[in-house]
Amino acid sequence: MTVEVTSDIAGITIREYLRGRLGYSSAMLKKLKFTEGGITVNGNFVTVRHVLTEGEVLSLMSEDRDDDVSPYIIPYDLPIDVVYEDSHITAVNKPPYMPAHPSFGHRDDTVANALAFRYKDSPYVFRPVNRLDRDTSGIMLTANTRLASYKMYRLMTEGRIRKSYIAVLDGVPEVPFGEIRSFMRRKDGSVVEREECDEDGGGKIAVTEYKTLFSNGKRSLVLASPITGRTHQLRVQFAGIGCPITGDTMYGSESDIIKRQALHAIKTEFPHPESGDPLVLYATVPEDIRKTAEEYFGDDFSAEKIIDMI
Known part of the structure; x- marks a missing residue:
């Protein structure tokens, strides 16, 4: 696989790119590192510690054997809502509290x-x-072949996959619709938490479009589309305008109604990686967010209304 380094991945190491963006496991990384000619940049052999620079050409060479690439994933019969599937891609409506992939403490769920x-x-x-x-629910996409994975990655880097979320906020944005533009970086001393910073503070630009769908004067429900893909982008930016996501204990406060951040990836739009035909996928609103919205907005709210409004 060959990838031209674009601005959205420049500045991170190859290890971070493979683990965070392509979903490589430790076993997959190890295999790649010990494959002759496994990792090159502009034709030169490099290690996974190499920091990517915009314009470079990263090439990965490994055997395309499906039977030994994901041995760490144990098949378990778990309920999963499949929104769309074909031989190229699968889209699921991920329930809250279900991790995306195995990690310490989450091997089979x-x-x-x-x-x-x-x-x-x-x-x-x-x-x-x-x-x-x-703790975030909603549409999650996976590729069923290596070629589809590469094509979907290109669509992502070209900004052709548009993701839309609904979020219940503790507060009401001053402007009912618009754009949030700020710089974000990892918070010192934390491997998880992010924060906004000045333009010269070492962060990366983060852009989110939003519009308010419901409001009771103290709380609101918004539709938000992140144009960039920074970690915790929506959670940090809405907290930054004084409207943290309800139930978000990292960037806001606990809720008596919902036990997680009230954030749901409700809609995803993109051209099919093989045919190019436009796909628009929806994920039904989960029960906990529905109950939270009904408590705050009463008869004005219905999950069915949201689909018509977006």
Whole structure:
């Protein structure tokens, strides 16, 4: 696979790119590192510690064997709502509290385990196109072939995959619709938490479009589309305008109604990686967000209305 380094991945190491963007496991990284000619940049051999620079050409060479790429994923019969599937891609409506892939403490309760079981009759490789935080629900895309994975990655870097979320906010944006533009960086001393910073503060630009769908004067429900894809982007930016996402204990406060951040990836639009035909996928509103919205907005709110409004 060959990738031209674009601005959205420039500045990170190859290891961070492979783990965070392409979903490589430790076993997959190890295999790649010990493959002759496994990793090159502009034709030169490099290690996974190499920091990517915009314009470079990264090439990855590994055997395309599906039977040994994802051995760490154990098939488990878990309920999973499949929104769309064909031989190229699968889209699921990820429930809250389900991790995307196995990690310490979560070996058999993830989206990857559920899909490995669904496709257990053929060799399965987990190739996530996008990821959601464990407590965030909604549409998650995976590629079913290496070629589809590459094509979906290109669509992502070209900004042709548009993701839309609904979020219940503790507060009401001063402007009912518009754009939030700020710089974000990793917070010092934390591997997880992010923060906004000045333009010269070492952060990367983050852009979100939003519009307010419901409001009761104190709280609101918004539709938000992140144009960039920074970690915790919506959570940080809405907190930054004084309207943290309800239930977000990292950037806001606890809620008596919902036990997680009230954030749901409700809609995803993109051209099919093989045919180019436009796809528009929707994920039904989960029960906990529906109950939260009904508590705050009463009869004005209905999950069915949202689909018509977006």
